[in-house]
Amino acid sequence: LHDALPICDIETTEEEMKKAEEERAKELALYKTNEADLTAALEALTGAIQKMKASKSPSLLQFQSMRQTIKTAMMLADALNIGSAGSQKTVSMFLQQAPEVQMEDYKFHSDDIIATLEKLLGQFREEKTSVDAAEVKSVQEFTLFMQIKTDLLKKLNHELAVQKRTKQKP
Numbered sequence: 001l002h003d004a005l006p007i008c009d010i011e012t013t014e015e016e017m018k019k020a021e022e023e024r025a026k027e028l029a030l031y032k033t034n035e036a037d038l039t040a041a042l043e044a045l046t047g048a049i050q051k052m053k054a055s056k057s058p059s060l061l062q063f064q065s066m067r068q069t070i071k072t073a074m075m076l077a078d079a080l081n082i083g084s085a086g087s088q089k090t091v092s093m094f095l096q097q098a099p100e101v102q103m104e105d106y107k108f109h110s111d112d113i114i115a116t117l118e119k120l121l122g123q124f125r126e127e128k129t130s131v132d133a134a135e136v137k138s139v140q141e142f143t144l145f146m147q148i149k150t151d152l153l154k155k156l157n158h159e160l161a162v163q164k165r166t167k168q169k170p
Contacts, residue, residue: 006160010153017149024142031135034080038128041076044069045121052114070117073124082123 048069055066077083 006156006163010156010160013149013153013156017146017153020142020145020149024138027135027138031131031138034131035128035135037076037080038124038131041073042121042124042128045073045117045124048073049114049117049121052110052117070113073117073120077120077124080127082127083120 048066051066074083
């Protein structure tokens with residue numbers, strides 16, 4: 001019975017390591033998806049804000065491009081639970097107006113929209129920082145876990161080898 005313990009412990013440890021690797025792969029995939037979404041949203045919002053600040057009276061085509069960028073960013077903010085209901089409502093009302101009304105209201109509302117988008121941009125940055133920090137922590141925990149299990153495997157394999165040598169001696 002005592003002879004079977006290192007083998008059993010080795011199998012258990014290897015299984016724990018395999019499960020940890022599978023979990024880590026899932027976490028990494030989720031991180032990569034979230035990181036890509038947040039990076040895209042940050043770039044889109046930054047571009048939209050710059051365009052809005054630069055264009056005192058944008059063409060309809062420029063305006064529609066900004067509108068689509070803002071709409072995409074707002075959908076992502078909603079999906080990630082970023083931003084307040086008030087800021088979402090302000091931008092949503094602006095986005096839902098007919099294009100000709102928007103062009104007239106653009107000059108009037110652009111400062112409010114820019115301020116709202118800048119606030120949202122800050123919240124996206126905070127979320128990205130949080131997601132990145134969680135990934136760093138996850139990598140550290142995984143690395144530590146795997147190192148502990150690797151050391152344990154070495155010890156168990158050594159014990160097994162000693163047991164085998166002891167059994168072989170006459």
